[in-house]
Amino acid sequence: MAASEAPIRVENLTMAFGSFVLQRDLTFTINRGDIFIIMGGSGCGKSTLLRHLIGLKEPAKGVISYFGRSLWDSPPEVRQEILRQTGVLYQKGALWSSMTLAENIALPLAEYTDLKPADTREVAALKLALVGLAGFEDYYPSEISGGMQKRAGLARAMALDPEILFFDEPSAGLDPISSRLLDDLILQLRDSLGATIVVVTHELASIFTIANNSVFLDADTRTMIAQGDPKVLLKDCPNITVRNFLTRGEAAHAEM
Amino acid sequence: MNIIFVSAAEQYVAHPPQEAASTAVLDCRTTPDAALELYLAGPWTLKSRRPDPAVVVRRLEDQPETRRVVFSSEQVTAWDSGLLTFLNVVKSACAERHISVDSTGLPEGARKLLDLAAAVPEKSGARRQQTADPFLDAVGKWAQGAGASFGNALAFIGGAALAFGRLFVGKAQFRGSDLALVLQETGGQALPIVSLISFLVGVILAFVGALQLQLFGAQIFVANLVAIGMAREMGAMMAAIIMAGRTGAAFAAQIGTMQVNEEVDALQTFGIEPMDFLVLPRMIALIVMMPLLCLYAIFIGILGGAFVGIVMLNLSPIQYYHQTLAFLGVSDFAVGVFKAGVFGVIIALAGCMSGMDCGRNAAAVGQAATSAVVTSIVLIVVFDGLFAVLTSVLGI
Numbered sequence: 202m203a204a205s206e207a208p209i210r211v212e213n214l215t216m217a218f219g220s221f222v223l224q225r226d227l228t229f230t231i232n233r234g235d236i237f238i239i240m241g242g243s244g245c246g247k248s249t250l251l252r253h254l255i256g257l258k259e260p261a262k263g264v265i266s267y268f269g270r271s272l273w274d275s276p277p278e279v280r281q282e283i284l285r286q287t288g289v290l291y292q293k294g295a296l297w298s299s300m301t302l303a304e305n306i307a308l309p310l311a312e313y314t315d316l317k318p319a320d321t322r323e324v325a326a327l328k329l330a331l332v333g334l335a336g337f338e339d340y341y342p343s344e345i346s347g348g349m350q351k352r353a354g355l356a357r358a359m360a361l362d363p364e365i366l367f368f369d370e371p372s373a374g375l376d377p378i379s380s381r382l383l384d385d386l387i388l389q390l391r392d393s394l395g396a397t398i399v400v401v402t403h404e405l406a407s408i409f410t411i412a413n414n415s416v417f418l419d420a421d422t423r424t425m426i427a428q429g430d431p432k433v434l435l436k437d438c439p440n441i442t443v444r445n446f447l448t449r450g451e452a453a454h455a456e457m
Numbered sequence: 458m459n460i461i462f463v464s465a466a467e468q469y470v471a472h473p474p475q476e477a478a479s480t481a482v483l484d485c486r487t488t489p490d491a492a493l494e495l496y497l498a499g500p501w502t503l504k505s506r507r508p509d510p511a512v513v514v515r516r517l518e519d520q521p522e523t524r525r526v527v528f529s530s531e532q533v534t535a536w537d538s539g540l541l542t543f544l545n546v547v548k549s550a551c552a553e554r555h556i557s558v559d560s561t562g563l564p565e566g567a568r569k570l571l572d573l574a575a576a577v578p579e580k581s582g583a584r585r586q587q588t589a590d591p592f593l594d595a596v597g598k599w600a601q602g603a604g605a606s607f608g609n610a611l612a613f614i615g616g617a618a619l620a621f622g623r624l625f626v627g628k629a630q631f632r633g634s635d636l637a638l639v640l641q642e643t644g645g646q647a648l649p650i651v652s653l654i655s656f657l658v659g660v661i662l663a664f665v666g667a668l669q670l671q672l673f674g675a676q677i678f679v680a681n682l683v684a685i686g687m688a689r690e691m692g693a694m695m696a697a698i699i700m701a702g703r704t705g706a707a708f709a710a711q712i713g714t715m716q717v718n719e720e721v722d723a724l725q726t727f728g729i730e731p732m733d734f735l736v737l738p739r740m741i742a743l744i745v746m747m748p749l750l751c752l753y754a755i756f757i758g759i760l761g762g763a764f765v766g767i768v769m770l771n772l773s774p775i776q777y778y779h780q781t782l783a784f785l786g787v788s789d790f791a792v793g794v795f796k797a798g799v800f801g802v803i804i805a806l807a808g809c810m811s812g813m814d815c816g817r818n819a820a821a822v823g824q825a826a827t828s829a830v831v832t833s834i835v836l837i838v839v840f841d842g843l844f845a846v847l848t849s850v851l852g853i
Contacts, residue, residue: 298818298819298820299818299819299820310503314503314504316503320542323542323545323546324503324538324542326545327538327541327542327545327574328538330545330574330575330577330579331570331573331574333576333577334577335574335577335578335579335580335583336579336580336583336584337583337584338584338585339584339585340585341818342818343816343817343818362502362503362537362538386573389569389573390573392566392569393565393566393567393569393570393573394566394570395566
């Protein structure tokens, strides 16, 4: 893997369900250490783009490459190897409900490392401590709150020390303070792990706190209509849809 | 634990690691100012061979005068959770001995992560104490649990009875289209499997009987055996077992998934009784359909017997037909059909109750489906035994 290659590069991506094209001509690059936001209104294809990036859905057209290696043109073993450098926090945590938190984190470790069970448990304890859940190793997901489930999901996403972390709607269903704490955690993880972070969200407070780069998907034109730092887009983006989104509709209001 | 442990040998084939031979280096030195310096070098990753932190702990025990631990990590080539877990153990060993840890010599990212891990201290009392109950406690808890679930079952049956009461006074809230859908699922769509199983059961009964009856030259009585066997026992029994596996499990899984998604709660908040809306149509459907399926199973089973009689035992179709008609009374059908109705109630109750009692996770849905099938089959066989005694006492 060439160190100079960008963690993620998307070129001319078209996403479609059968003949229905959801988005076309998406081209953007996510650099190392970025906190990159995929934003856009409901139903524009944000989550579908994420499913393409994490290898759950094959693009209709275009190339997604990780560190210079194409995800979908590689044989399945290579694809698995590429995806092992990523971790995903699903919208509802998606913890395996029949396993304790420690077992949830231990499963990928047992699959892909040759750690002894005692060491695996140490790593699980460490990951839980990183997300503020020290001591909760033997709890089942149904026994903890939604915010805690989300943080445990993050601990599991970090199990294999990924270079790239994906977050699907991290603040959905969290109170403002928990949501803020999760944002802080995302920033701290980026700073200390040097990880690249991709977040699907439409939570404005969160976007302006953490992002340094973004892409905006539009549901009407079915393509991306802006990219860059959201703080800059807020001021300088010529497209009213984007400014409207970033100001909760105030931009359109001001023009009238 | 549901964990697949891959053996070390396989692991090396699966991921030929570039740093297979690489080993992390640890050297403990005592500095002039009585601090313990841990010199770290090489790759400190989960994939590399790493020294045991016990080495450091032993060193701390050997030198009780140590008051400070410092690190030197310029030679560390790579690190991940492997380094962090090591440091975590060292840190907690130091904390126990009131030794201060100076983490300035660590890689910056590692230092920040360690601080992050320590930022939220463990909540006291959060950790689980894993204790096994003494034997008598376990028995007592089991008995209490059994008592409670028996109470639940009675409450559920009572609730179902009340729902039927509301149905008869026309106040039950459920949608006709739901009932039609369940009727179709439990009726027409079950016919192919019921046909196959009943036909084969008829064939099997005929064969079993033929072996013995041929000894007396009484093959013709195979017709009686199959007719009585299917009508009184096997028709209802086979239909019930098929429906328990097919429909009882489906009821439990449907209602259980609705519990997981809080759909049942949503019904309740709108003032719609889940008992009426979910349980009633399913019970009605099974009570209507089970006797019909039973009649159908009896008919197909007799055809299966006739097939053996005609093809293997050289009986004439007319002979077989008359023999069957002459010995099959209305009471035989009545017994079978009545039992089928009772089995229908059992299957619907067991399926719906398991679903309504379902916990809120994926594993619980599986348990609900299992418990629905097991409960219904056990109860079906028990009730069948009761009916056998009852009919023989009453002389039906």
